[in-house]
Amino acid sequence: MEHPDSILIVDFGSQVTQLIARRVREAGVYSEIAPFQSAAAAFERMQPKGIILSGGPASVTTENSPRVPQHFFEAGIPILGICYGQQVMSAQLGGNVIVSGDGGEFGSAFVEVKSPCALFDGLWAEGERHQVWMSHGDKVDAIPPGFTPVAVSTGAPYAIVADEARRFYGVQFHPEVVHTPDGGKLIANFARHVCGLSGDWTMAEFRETKIAEIRAQVGKGRVICGLSGGVDSAVAAVLIHEAIGEQLTCVYVDHGLMRAGESEQVVSLFRGAYNIPLIHVNVEELFLSGLAGITDPELKRKFIGKTFIDVFDAEAKKLGGAEFLAQGTLYPDVIESVSFTGGPSVTIKSHHNVGGLPERMNMKLVEPLRELFKDEVRALGRELGLPEIFVGRHPFPGPGLAIRIPGEVTKERCDILRKADAIYLEEIRNAGLYDTIWQAFAVLLPVRSVGVMGDGRTYDNVLALRAVTSTDGMTAQAFQFPGDFLPRVATRIINEVKGINRVTYDYTSKPPGTIEWE
Numbered sequence: 001m002e003h004p005d006s007i008l009i010v011d012f013g014s015q016v017t018q019l020i021a022r023r024v025r026e027a028g029v030y031s032e033i034a035p036f037q038s039a040a041a042a043f044e045r046m047q048p049k050g051i052i053l054s055g056g057p058a059s060v061t062t063e064n065s066p067r068v069p070q071h072f073f074e075a076g077i078p079i080l081g082i083c084y085g086q087q088v089m090s091a092q093l094g095g096n097v098i099v100s101g102d103g104g105e106f107g108s109a110f111v112e113v114k115s116p117c118a119l120f121d122g123l124w125a126e127g128e129r130h131q132v133w134m135s136h137g138d139k140v141d142a143i144p145p146g147f148t149p150v151a152v153s154t155g156a157p158y159a160i161v162a163d164e165a166r167r168f169y170g171v172q173f174h175p176e177v178v179h180t181p182d183g184g185k186l187i188a189n190f191a192r193h194v195c196g197l198s199g200d201w202t203m204a205e206f207r208e209t210k211i212a213e214i215r216a217q218v219g220k221g222r223v224i225c226g227l228s229g230g231v232d233s234a235v236a237a238v239l240i241h242e243a244i245g246e247q248l249t250c251v252y253v254d255h256g257l258m259r260a261g262e263s264e265q266v267v268s269l270f271r272g273a274y275n276i277p278l279i280h281v282n283v284e285e286l287f288l289s290g291l292a293g294i295t296d297p298e299l300k301r302k303f304i305g306k307t308f309i310d311v312f313d314a315e316a317k318k319l320g321g322a323e324f325l326a327q328g329t330l331y332p333d334v335i336e337s338v339s340f341t342g343g344p345s346v347t348i349k350s351h352h353n354v355g356g357l358p359e360r361m362n363m364k365l366v367e368p369l370r371e372l373f374k375d376e377v378r379a380l381g382r383e384l385g386l387p388e389i390f391v392g393r394h395p396f397p398g399p400g401l402a403i404r405i406p407g408e409v410t411k412e413r414c415d416i417l418r419k420a421d422a423i424y425l426e427e428i429r430n431a432g433l434y435d436t437i438w439q440a441f442a443v444l445l446p447v448r449s450v451g452v453m454g455d456g457r458t459y460d461n462v463l464a465l466r467a468v469t470s471t472d473g474m475t476a477q478a479f480q481f482p483g484d485f486l487p488r489v490a491t492r493i494i495n496e497v498k499g500i501n502r503v504t505y506d507y508t509s510k511p512p513g514t515i516e517w518e
């Protein structure tokens, strides 16, 4: 069943298109993203009550740059164009776009409200200045007939434009990012006030929609689900089980790159909580021998991604074949690996479950969480009644300790890191800090340093500790520990873990760093 009250988001390849969808979901409105190439078909199917045009890397001024299907402008429904979306709408409706002579605006800016507008009704008033976030090199220099400028910024005379009669709005800035403090409210105002939608869409409905989709995709087929003990795969498994029951078998892969005691804990926790068949495979030797000699982070990720699939294939065969592989893939895994829509976004790192997958796969993927962000998955997990011990767990990457050992991965180095990591996490739990930190872990550096212990010289490994706060893993800040915490942990690790004689703390935020070191 198509959703009666929906918004169609047309994707022009922005890195943050999914954030638009997220803001619309937060407003309690159902939305779908369609790449501009297939937007017309999505429109036909969805019969949306409003349209949002995303930003994108292209320039409207170049020949063959992406366009909106022209009939969208004759459908009589509200349209909000964001950045590229505003530019392309202006160009198609008789305005003009130029490359900014001054190179554009990037980062924080202020808009000044000139006249009232339904887009910010009840939110912003005339004469006020509001912070927004800009990222553009082009700008609209003539607005189409019917439009008026309702807010300006220093670099963009048409920071917000509106054609109230047709309910078309264009913003040069990005309301979907957190750096536009009122952005979420603007998008909610568009979805509810301008489009007239009720805002009663919930995670409970998301659950129902996904269950129907899973049933339609899988039919009577057999599914195996990679279960890691992390929240994403636990939520995916429980959701899929609700959809197809006994057609599902979970597979936990112990690749020898897990944390201390993790395998036993995950398997017993899951078996204790759910009556879903779970196979525990031990393939440490396969992974460690294959990783021998590999030092490049991308090569490690590709090897791990492919070997995971080999293991899933082998397990599927033992079960008499499976047509589908389910994974708890989330949106950040996707956007960092490749563009969601096949558009021109940049690869940051190949997450093992997306960019690290082999080119040819025997099984088709079932990934019901592919559009969500971590905190939304947690909300869905709570909706599904998952125990808090799964829902609240820090994320742990599929490639595990392999990407926390820059340089070559060996069993000996894994063992050293496992011990240090366990002490760090134990201290974090004892200090009552686990739930305020988004993710914490140790990294074993390929660096040795000189120390003095018991009057003797040591020449041993350096360990870096990392802890970050975040909401969705897309951006992160280093966690500020209380004064005596880090010295205490450093002392314990150096005293208790043979092979480490120096401990450092990583203060890098994301961006410019990433959370993991590789």
Ligand SMILES: Nc1ncnc2c1ncn2[C@@H]1O[C@H](COP(=O)(O)OP(=O)(O)OP(=O)(O)O)[C@@H](O)[C@H]1O
Residues within 6 Å of the ligand: 225, 226, 227, 228, 229, 230, 231, 232, 233, 234, 251, 252, 253, 254, 255, 326, 327, 328, 329, 330, 333, 353, 393, 394, 395, 396, 397, 398, 399
């Ligand atoms: N050891 C493993 N065994 C089986 N499947 C795995 C394993 N590690 C990762 N996966 C698969 O890869 C997917 C992506 O891993 P990822 O770490 O992003 O998610 P997660 O482990 O489910 O949750 P979290 O991000 O909280 O750790 C998982 O959802 C799961 O399907």
Ligand SMILES: O=c1[nH]c(=O)c2[nH+]cn([C@@H]3O[C@H](COP(=O)(O)O)[C@@H](O)[C@H]3O)c2[nH]1
Residues within 6 Å of the ligand: 301, 332, 333, 336, 349, 350, 351, 352, 353, 395, 396, 397, 398, 399, 439, 473, 510, 513, 514, 515, 516, 517, 518
């Ligand atoms: O399952 C995964 N497979 C991967 O290949 C992978 N790489 C990074 N991560 C996790 O993703 C989040 C963002 O990490 P980065 O800032 O390092 O990209 C953090 O939570 C990382 O731990 C991965 N998870």
Ligand SMILES: NC(=O)CC[C@H](N)C(=O)O
Residues within 6 Å of the ligand: 014, 054, 055, 056, 057, 058, 059, 060, 082, 083, 084, 085, 135, 136, 137, 138, 139
């Ligand atoms: N963020 C965007 O949508 C950018 C639009 C266009 N590429 C510009 O630079 O102006």
Ligand SMILES: [Mg+2]
Residues within 6 Å of the ligand: 228, 230, 395, 396, 397, 398
């Ligand atoms: Mg994980």
